[in-house]
Amino acid sequence: MLNRRSYLGATAGGIGTALLAGCLGEDGDGEYPDSQLRVVISWGQGGGTDLYTREIWQHIADNHDVGVQFENIEGAAGMQGLTDIYSADPDGYTLGPINSPDVAQFLIQEPGFGVDDYSYIGGYTRDVWVLVANQDEGFDDLEDVVDAYDDGDIEAIGGQPTGSPSHILAETMQNELDIQWDNYIAYDGSGAVIEAVAGDEVPVGIVTETAAEDAEDQLDVLTALHSDGSVVFPDLPAYTEYGYDDDIDFMGGFLRAFIAPPDVDDDQLEVLTDSLEEVLESDEMEEWAEETGNDVEFIPPEEALSVMEENQEEIPANIDLDDLE
CATH class of the missing domain: 3.40.190.10 (Periplasmic binding protein-like II)
Known part of the structure; x- marks a missing residue:
């Protein structure tokens, strides 16, 4: 059973400067991230995934003083966008959302990779x-x-x-x-x-x-x-x-998380995770959550992955996947 925890109300406080310090880019110059982020959304505009993703990553991009490009890549029940993320260059600049029930499509379509192959940034709510x-x-x-x-x-x-x-x-x-x-x-x-x-x-x-x-x-x-x-x-x-x-x-309930391609540099992934946590615990996101009723919470990447793996077992145990093809 899902456990919806209440919004974590702590402010970012003194940790902001440390988190935004980032890490060195691949060439050793500047900080990461130092150029535009590309966020791939596997569903259409106006849905819950789209609304959350745009709000969260616009704040993260603003905090790092970089741009962000949102791309809604629909099709194949979400797998077209998820495949785009998987296949992207693991340079730390492409990422996107994944929801725990999306696991079903990996089981049905068998794309040659699984939910556990991505680099997990962290979860942001339970819905x-x-x-x-x-x-x-x-x-x-x-x-x-x-x-x-x-x-x-x-x-x-x-x-x-x-x-x-x-x-x-x-x-x-x-x-x-x-x-x-x-x-x-x-x-x-x-x-x-x-x-x-x-x-x-x-x-x-x-x-x-x-x-x-x-x-x-x-x-x-x-x-x-x-x-x-x-x-x-x-x-x-x-x-x-x-x-x-x-x-x-x-x-009926599910976890929402953010992922990046496999093999993203550990230091870059840590910056993304820390940046996500900072934004989710910020006053701005608390206000947005209260105004819209859209609950947010930071969920560590290892917990997000664990939920995905649990769904990977639960779905075929309860549903005949052949009926869904």
């Missing part, structure tokens, strides 16, 4: 998926959605691409909770799912709590799909409050 609905449907809670599927009033559910974490979660809801949707409609990222639900293209969708918070006025947020509930929506009922066992928790 949950939520169920959202078009406001015109008039659903008050999860029970209304289940009844609508059973009665044939609705048939579809929206989520990210086939084989993605939200698709696996939808399949798990069908198998373990007996929520009998008929058609899974795939979109590129939570932002696109929100647009489809709000525009009545699909009645119900699965999105991250972060993305849902930014679109709360466009749709109804019905249920947290993890038994711990939602930090972003503290009053939102968890699915287990409707009598279900916590059988989908392994997919």
